[in-house]
Amino acid sequence: MKESEREPNRPDYHTFQGRGTDFESKRMRRGGGTKEVFFPCLGSLLSGVFLGIGEGFGGGLMQSSGDTAVLLFNIPYDFSAIVTARLLVVPIATQAAANWDINAIYGSVSEHFDVHNVADTATTYNVTDSHLYSVDAATILVSIVAGDVGKIVFTLSNSAHDVALLGLALKYTVA
Numbered sequence: 001m002k003e004s005e006r007e008p009n010r011p012d013y014h015t016f017q018g019r020g021t022d023f024e025s026k027r028m029r030r031g032g033g034t035k036e037v038f039f040p041c042l043g044s045l046l047s048g049v050f051l052g053i054g055e056g057f058g059g060g061l062m063q064s065s066g067d068t069a070v071l072l073f074n075i076p077y078d079f080s081a082i083v084t085a086r087l088l089v090v091p092i093a094t095q096a097a098a099n100w101d102i103n104a105i106y107g108s109v110s111e112h113f114d115v116h117n118v119a120d121t122a123t124t125y126n127v128t129d130s131h132l133y134s135v136d137a138a139t140i141l142v143s144i145v146a147g148d149v150g151k152i153v154f155t156l157s158n159s160a161h162d163v164a165l166l167g168l169a170l171k172y173t174v175a
Helices: none
Strands: 014-016 023-025 034-040 043-045 050-053 057-062 068-074 079-091 095-107 116-120 124-127 133-136 149-156 163-174
Touching (some): 034 068, 068 163, 079 124, 079 149, 149 163
Antiparallel strands (some): 050 057, 068 149, 079 163, 095 124, 095 149
16 A cells, blocks of 8 residues: 555554564554464363353363363564453352362473462352452562463362353563
């Protein structure tokens, strides 16, 4: 697209950048703004079930105490700071105090793989069967930096608190 064809009064007008599918706004190229990335759950351990729920949602299903779902992440290189970090879950039962333990293990290349190992085992959640919920994960990702690689381990603490983990939605400011 030629410079003369662009809309002059739209500071976030999208332009084509080089080859492939790299579309970014002018604001993003010069820094600032926000982006969002989603890291899907890879499945669950112990029960070994990868479930399609309701209208085609897939995720790691946990049905027994100790069942675990895992998702891997790689923090983008343009990451500056967390705006929101949300684990998306679908509970399989209505609970006033669903007890799920969440642990983030991460580090950068050349660091020990679990230099950051942060857990939330105290929080409980008031949830309704088959409703999509967002669980705040910002507190367990408090030390992430651009380029970090890691995993989030989501563990069912009580057998009656069945849940499926869909993934992590990370919204961040751009460096």
